Amino acid sequence: MAHRTVQPxxxxxxxxxxxxxxxxxxxxDLQAFQRMHTLQGSKIGTAFVCATILAVVVAYNFLxxxxxxxxxxxxxxxxxxxxxxxxxxxxxxxxxxxxDQWSALRNQSKIGELYExxxxxxxxxxxxxxVVDISKTSQRILIMLALTVICxxxxxxxxxxxxxxxxxxxxxxxxxxxxxTFYNSLDKIWFANTLNALRxxxxxxxxxxxxxxxxxxxxxxxxxxxxxSLLSTRKPSIAxxxxxxxxxxxxxxxxxxxxxxxxxxxxxKITPIAHSLNFYGxxxxxxxxxxxxxxxxxxxxxxxxxELSRDIEKVEENLNNLCQLHDEICEIGxxxxxxxxxxxxxxxxxxFLIFTAQLYFLYCATQKQNIPSLFRSAKDPYITTIYLxxxxxxxxxxxxLSWKTSLESKRTGICLHxxxxxxxxxxxxxxxxxxxxxxxxHSVDFSACGxxxxxxxxxxxxxxxxxSYLIILIQxxxxxxxxxxxxxxxxxxxxxxxxxxxxNTTALMELFTTTFLSSIHxxxx
Amino acid sequence: xxxSNWFNNMPYNKVKPSAVQLHNIxxxxxxxxxxxxxxxxxxxxxxxxxxxxxxxxxxYEEISSYEVGPPTKPxxxxxxxxxxxxxxxxxxxxxxxxxxxxxxxxxxxSDTDNVNKWIEFLLCMLAHSTTVIxxxxxxxxxxxxxxxxxxxxxxxxxxxxxAFENRCGxxxxxxxxxxxxxxxxxxxxxxxxxxxxxxxxxxxxMFNAVQNGMAAIFIVFAAAxxxxxxxxxxxxxxxxxxxxxxxQRKQEHFAGRERFRNTMExxxxxxxxxxxxxxxxxxxxxxxxxxxxxxLVAYMGYAFYTITTTTYKLFVQITTxxxxxxxxNVLQTCFTWLAMHxxxxxxxxxxxxxxxxxxxxxxxxLARVYSxxxxxxxxxxxxxxKSVKQEVQFTAYGFFVIDNSTLFKIFSAVTTYLVxxxxxxxxxxxxxxxxxx
Numbered sequence: 022m023a024h025r026t027v028q029p030x031x032x033x034x035x036x037x038x039x040x041x042x043x044x045x046x047x048x049x050d051l052q053a054f055q056r057m058h059t060l061q062g063s064k065i066g067t068a069f070v071c072a073t074i075l076a077v078v079v080a081y082n083f084l085x086x087x088x089x090x091x092x093x094x095x096x097x098x099x100x101x102x103x104x105x106x107x108x109x110x111x112x113x114x115x116x117x118x119x120x121d122q123w124s125a126l127r128n129q130s131k132i133g134e135l136y137e138x139x140x141x142x143x144x145x146x147x148x149x150x151x152v153v154d155i156s157k158t159s160q161r162i163l164i165m166l167a168l169t170v171i172c173x174x175x176x177x178x179x180x181x182x183x184x185x186x187x188x189x190x191x192x193x194x195x196x197x198x199x200x201x202t203f204y205n206s207l208d209k210i211w212f213a214n215t216l217n218a219l220r221x222x223x224x225x226x227x228x229x230x231x232x233x234x235x236x237x238x239x240x241x242x243x244x245x246x247x248x249x250s251l252l253s254t255r256k257p258s259i260a261x262x263x264x265x266x267x268x269x270x271x272x273x274x275x276x277x278x279x280x281x282x283x284x285x286x287x288x289x290k291i292t293p294i295a296h297s298l299n300f301y302g303x304x305x306x307x308x309x310x311x312x313x314x315x316x317x318x319x320x321x322x323x324x325x326x327x328e329l330s331r332d333i334e335k336v337e338e339n340l341n342n343l344c345q346l347h348d349e350i351c352e353i354g355x356x357x358x359x360x361x362x363x364x365x366x367x368x369x370x371x372x373f374l375i376f377t378a379q380l381y382f383l384y385c386a387t388q389k390q391n392i393p394s395l396f397r398s399a400k401d402p403y404i405t406t407i408y409l410x411x412x413x414x415x416x417x418x419x420x421x422l423s424w425k426t427s428l429e430s431k432r433t434g435i436c437l438h439x440x441x442x443x444x445x446x447x448x449x450x451x452x453x454x455x456x457x458x459x460x461x462x463h464s465v466d467f468s469a470c471g472x473x474x475x476x477x478x479x480x481x482x483x484x485x486x487x488x489s490y491l492i493i494l495i496q497x498x499x500x501x502x503x504x505x506x507x508x509x510x511x512x513x514x515x516x517x518x519x520x521x522x523x524x525n526t527t528a529l530m531e532l533f534t535t536t537f538l539s540s541i542h543x544x545x546x
Numbered sequence: 547x548x549x550s551n552w553f554n555n556m557p558y559n560k561v562k563p564s565a566v567q568l569h570n571i572x573x574x575x576x577x578x579x580x581x582x583x584x585x586x587x588x589x590x591x592x593x594x595x596x597x598x599x600x601x602x603x604x605x606y607e608e609i610s611s612y613e614v615g616p617p618t619k620p621x622x623x624x625x626x627x628x629x630x631x632x633x634x635x636x637x638x639x640x641x642x643x644x645x646x647x648x649x650x651x652x653x654x655x656s657d658t659d660n661v662n663k664w665i666e667f668l669l670c671m672l673a674h675s676t677t678v679i680x681x682x683x684x685x686x687x688x689x690x691x692x693x694x695x696x697x698x699x700x701x702x703x704x705x706x707x708x709a710f711e712n713r714c715g716x717x718x719x720x721x722x723x724x725x726x727x728x729x730x731x732x733x734x735x736x737x738x739x740x741x742x743x744x745x746x747x748x749x750x751x752m753f754n755a756v757q758n759g760m761a762a763i764f765i766v767f768a769a770a771x772x773x774x775x776x777x778x779x780x781x782x783x784x785x786x787x788x789x790x791x792x793x794q795r796k797q798e799h800f801a802g803r804e805r806f807r808n809t810m811e812x813x814x815x816x817x818x819x820x821x822x823x824x825x826x827x828x829x830x831x832x833x834x835x836x837x838x839x840x841x842l843v844a845y846m847g848y849a850f851y852t853i854t855t856t857t858y859k860l861f862v863q864i865t866t867x868x869x870x871x872x873x874x875n876v877l878q879t880c881f882t883w884l885a886m887h888x889x890x891x892x893x894x895x896x897x898x899x900x901x902x903x904x905x906x907x908x909x910x911x912l913a914r915v916y917s918x919x920x921x922x923x924x925x926x927x928x929x930x931x932k933s934v935k936q937e938v939q940f941t942a943y944g945f946f947v948i949d950n951s952t953l954f955k956i957f958s959a960v961t962t963y964l965v966x967x968x969x970x971x972x973x974x975x976x977x978x979x980x981x982x983x
Contacts, residue, residue, distance in 0.1 A: 341916055344916075345791055345916065348913070348914060454927070455923050455926070455927055458913070458926075459913040459926075459930070460913075461930070461934065462910045462912070462913035462930065463910075463913060464910070471899075471950045471951065472950075472951055472954040473954070493965060500972075
């Protein structure tokens, strides 16, 4: 027998919450979380988060500044396009972290309500005798945390050892380069697990509906084989046969095989099964097993005829409740998506840009060109691989999870229809039709601020985008490089250079001049 | 008698007149009603006046507060006259554009830029004359739309005693903003010209500004119309949302079982009324789409082109070094253009997105109505079945759907074209150097 209370899923978020709290990502009240497992806003927490933001921003800028010596050389020596892109990309990580923290601050009053709603849904599911198993959550969180930490530490340490000059004490500042991504990963782990919880609840609803179908099918099969002998002896003498039929699959719900059952098979078959428990008590046991909902105590059996009218109502109520729960979960999904819409949008932008940039800089590094100091990990292909896997894994997992969740929510309609098909009677069909129309209007589509939906199509589009932009960038780079060579040649032959006389020549102009000079020797286009 | 302080989200069960009462109220009110400004005119009176004065909309008569009549003879002639003048000026500008009459305006740019600018002027004319022609052709439909909206207002007022608060104040702000931008652009253009402009150029610049402004103002008007429809959809949704299971549960919680029964009893009546209104509103929504879609296509094409070229100009201006310094005049022009067109596009896509969401929301609200009674279920089912395949979308003449994501798509397209344009620019530069060497 299930215990009649539900644990809030936040119980399993303990480790993650401690991480987020200590690092100053989330402002919520620590004591309230530990005592009651709720998320409440807290002034001290807000102040702490603000202080962290300030500290990290200062440290990060200091890091960029102290590593900028090379960048200054880079600006003079290198194609300016690379430089401009570098500056922009350097700050997008920081921007992402700030978005996460800002939305955490903004949502701190609303997010508690979200988990409260999930808990309410759990309670109602329990009332429907559906127990949601959330024990895996903490395990999953731990795995994700471990993966994140391993990735971050590997990237950090290997970059530090291989690519940073660690004889200078200032190089210790390098540690701050991993802060934005780490913060972001924590926030996304939180989001992903909440989303996963929702998906699980959709899944439980679908399983419950499937369970009904399955148990009913077994019942039917049993009735076809075992009930035949009874046919001759008993005719469907009950007056309201049609109502009987409607409750067939609810059968196990009701009776622990004590009461006399009268089953009316689908209209097109002529197998009215009426049987008493005395004969078939044993065989009944088997179809009941997979049915999770049958937790009714045996004492519940009652005079069957008098309950008939309530039976159809009971089915209806049962399905209605499931439908309402489905709707509620959809609404929670929408709210969740709304709370995290900006972080997700920024994460997707970040993933797209960083993936392109890292690959581009990897290309630059193989051509022995200088790259921005913050992207020095691109000098080593192995670190790049880990880094790309880490970033891509984060984005793809979120997209995949969102996609799966909305698929799972759409599957409910199919499961509901199976119920209708299996039971095969008019009253139930009506109910199923009515409810499936409703389900059609429960929509949960995860999107980034409404700009694009998070599904596999978007993933495909983004990967196409990365490829084409990479090609464009490499073309630019090639052109610039050829132009540079041309200038060098010209430099050697002609003493004066027309374009480098003024110190105020900007880098992009250089790019253009070099590009057009290159076309003297080769035509890249 | 002003109702603007009545919020449209009034409790849905406040007034529950029986059918008989309803009729009484309806006729009595009709006979004794004090003439008042209905809110739709209050909110968009200025916009309407500008459009009427420029010949885009006819000077209609306000027969009563819930009905407008066709324009009188002199007003029709006035509209014809204005339209004729406008078209004459357009032809004059076109003539200037193809002959050397406006050569002064193109003096300071390179070849590609000149072509860009030339196309821009052409597209502006196209957008504006499309607006004028379509408006002239659809003037009756616009009157019909206004009449239908007023009819809905009347029905809702009779039933619930509420008037709508349209919150169309934004239209005025936008119009003022557009006018300021246009004046600013005129001044900048005049200042930019190296030698003193001749008469033709002045007329050209002025009328171009008028064309540009009118095209934008019409979009603002369309947005205001959509907002008005959206407010009505939202009102219907708020009525229905009182019957959803969440609300019912809440009420059950507060008021006990008795009240709970009562509120559900009014459901058939109210929902049927809502369906009727919803259908009417959908019809209005479609006719707005029909009337405006060609104009929208023309304007969006124009705006897209302008935004691309302006961004490109901005980019060139910032990166180029061939002039002694960056020309602030050009920078300001670019930013003004960008700000104006981006804002108008954002407004358009936002209002379209909002009204579409609100119209689609109705079925989602109804999906949350759970009722024991078969009748109620059938009522719900009817509406839901009807709306399964009914696509509520605001399209630009069927070419593409206008909603919140349109802006995103436009900007990603602009980025792509920008990259291509920059590549072309490099080609052009290299060619000139090649030739000179």
